[in-house]
Amino acid sequence: MSEVKLEDIVSLCKRRGFIYPGSDIYGGEAGLYDFGPYGVELLNNLKRSWWRANVYDKDNYVGLDSAMFKHPKVWEASGHVGGFNDPLAECKNCHHRIRVDKELGAISVTADEKMSEEEINRLFDENRAHIKCPVCGHKDFTDVKGFNLLVKSNLGDFTGTGERPVYLPGEACQGIYLNFKNVVDTTPSKIPFGIAQIGKAFRNEISPRNFLFRTREFEQADTQYFVKPHENKEAYDRIKQDRWNWYLSIGIQEKNLRWHQHENLVFYASDAWDIEYDYPTLGFDELEGIHDRTDYDLSQHMKFSGVDLQYQDPATNEKYIPWILETSVGLGRMFLAVISDAYYVENIGEGQTRTVLKLKPELAPVKVAVSPLLKNKPELVAKAREVYDMLKKEFGAVMWDDNGNIGKRYRRQDEIGTPYCVVIDFDSLEGETKDTVTVRNRDTTEQVRMPVAELTDYIAK
Numbered sequence: 520m521s522e523v524k525l526e527d528i529v530s531l532c533k534r535r536g537f538i539y540p541g542s543d544i545y546g547g548e549a550g551l552y553d554f555g556p557y558g559v560e561l562l563n564n565l566k567r568s569w570w571r572a573n574v575y576d577k578d579n580y581v582g583l584d585s586a587m588f589k590h591p592k593v594w595e596a597s598g599h600v601g602g603f604n605d606p607l608a609e610c611k612n613c614h615h616r617i618r619v620d621k622e623l624g625a626i627s628v629t630a631d632e633k634m635s636e637e638e639i640n641r642l643f644d645e646n647r648a649h650i651k652c653p654v655c656g657h658k659d660f661t662d663v664k665g666f667n668l669l670v671k672s673n674l675g676d677f678t679g680t681g682e683r684p685v686y687l688p689g690e691a692c693q694g695i696y697l698n699f700k701n702v703v704d705t706t707p708s709k710i711p712f713g714i715a716q717i718g719k720a721f722r723n724e725i726s727p728r729n730f731l732f733r734t735r736e737f738e739q740a741d742t743q744y745f746v747k748p749h750e751n752k753e754a755y756d757r758i759k760q761d762r763w764n765w766y767l768s769i770g771i772q773e774k775n776l777r778w779h780q781h782e783n784l785v786f787y788a789s790d791a792w793d794i795e796y797d798y799p800t801l802g803f804d805e806l807e808g809i810h811d812r813t814d815y816d817l818s819q820h821m822k823f824s825g826v827d828l829q830y831q832d833p834a835t836n837e838k839y840i841p842w843i844l845e846t847s848v849g850l851g852r853m854f855l856a857v858i859s860d861a862y863y864v865e866n867i868g869e870g871q872t873r874t875v876l877k878l879k880p881e882l883a884p885v886k887v888a889v890s891p892l893l894k895n896k897p898e899l900v901a902k903a904r905e906v907y908d909m910l911k912k913e914f915g916a917v918m919w920d921d922n923g924n925i926g927k928r929y930r931r932q933d934e935i936g937t938p939y940c941v942v943i944d945f946d947s948l949e950g951e952t953k954d955t956v957t958v959r960n961r962d963t964t965e966q967v968r969m970p971v972a973e974l975t976d977y978i979a980k
């Protein structure tokens with residue numbers, strides 16, 4: 520990424536109503552963010568685009584929205600209760616806790632989240648001489664202990680014993696596995712087929728950081744594609760290409776994407792790739808994971824639930840546990856990538872710059888802004904209202920903007936990413952130019968004059 524800094528993106532997001540720090544008036548709450556009026560529009564547009572690509576544009580995918588809370592055994596079967604740990608060590612001098620895998624990574628020692636506590640402790644011991652407390656500089660740490668990331672709740676616990684913790688989802692996709700049999704039994708879906716879901720997930724991150732990149736509450740967009748055992752390779756390659764192309768289709772520049780293949784695979788996985796994005800300040804890091812998971816997930820749920828989750832091929836009567844190809848992306852990361860990729864600071868002469876979000880029009884939170892040139896001239900305001908009402912009926916996300924002078928309004932709309940600004944001036948009211956307006960293009964800043972009657976078609980194209 521060029522000279523754009525993460526703090527520029529954070530600042531724009533707050534200033535223009537995209538993202539607010541969670542519980543802001545109480546001083547904030549770590550790792551939580553609220554989507555403001557323009558943030559929720561962009562987020563919803565992203566979800567719609569993702570859903571269209573992964574459900575409507577496919578002929579063998581269906582959607583799902585499962586309950587967040589699930590039977591406690593789900594998280595035992597998934598491995599989240601036993602594993603799913605962040606390896607932590609505490610500075611014996613100041614009690615600051617470090618993520619040992621991150622500290623090892625910083626000195627080029629790979630400590631994977633799937634390693635056992637013993638393995639990580641061994642690596643830590645070998646490298647203790649090179650790891651300093653970032654707060655006080657001491658090198659004396661406790662041993663590494665795994666800290667479980669699952670968030671507990673007291674749902675259904677009316678006695679307060681905490682004996683049967685009902686967890687918030689550590690990942691959203693488990694609901695898809697739980698409903699595999701339901702979908703097969705109640706829809707025409709036949710293997711190979713996919714299930715798509717957008718759902719929330721929660722992680723007790725010890726150090727949430729980097730804005731939307733690592734948060735304690737987030738949303739995930741997942742697809743799970745069920746195939747016959749060993750018939751995974753071709754579908755996996757196709758799904759990988761498909762997901763890459765989708766990012767290009769929503770306007771991400773290809774130079775800011777790259778593939779990363781996992782070196783340390785979990786024992787059941789056959790292959791795992793990430794699509795990485797070149798985030799401002801952070802550099803290349805994970806955006807979406809695309810994993811070839813064999814029959815692990817359904818086998819685990821079969822074992823823990825005692826229910827037969829085998830698929831019976833309707834043509835051959837052959838029975839098997841399907842293999843799963845998964846795609847999973849955090850919507851916060853997707854949002855951060857899209858907004859960073861669209862962010863430009865342009866020279867507009869005379870030492871002036873403008874900041875503009877060159878979002879694809881279909882993703883833009885506001886499609887068109889309508890302004891009367893002056894807000895204290897009733898005849899201008901009345902005409903502008905007419906145009907506003909007409910466009911709002913057509914496009915929905917239309918903004919009335921009469922705040923400040925025209926220059927300020929353009930600046931604001933550029934930063935929100937509004938593709939068109941329509942201005943009603945005195946020429947719109949009389950003479951040869953009666954019933955015409957000026958339309959300003961966000962990307963070129965050029966203005967054209969056109970009849971109100973042509974406006975809807977012009978903006979729609």
Ligand SMILES: [Zn+2]
Pocket residue numbers: 610611612613614615652653654655656657
């Ligand atoms: Zn310390």
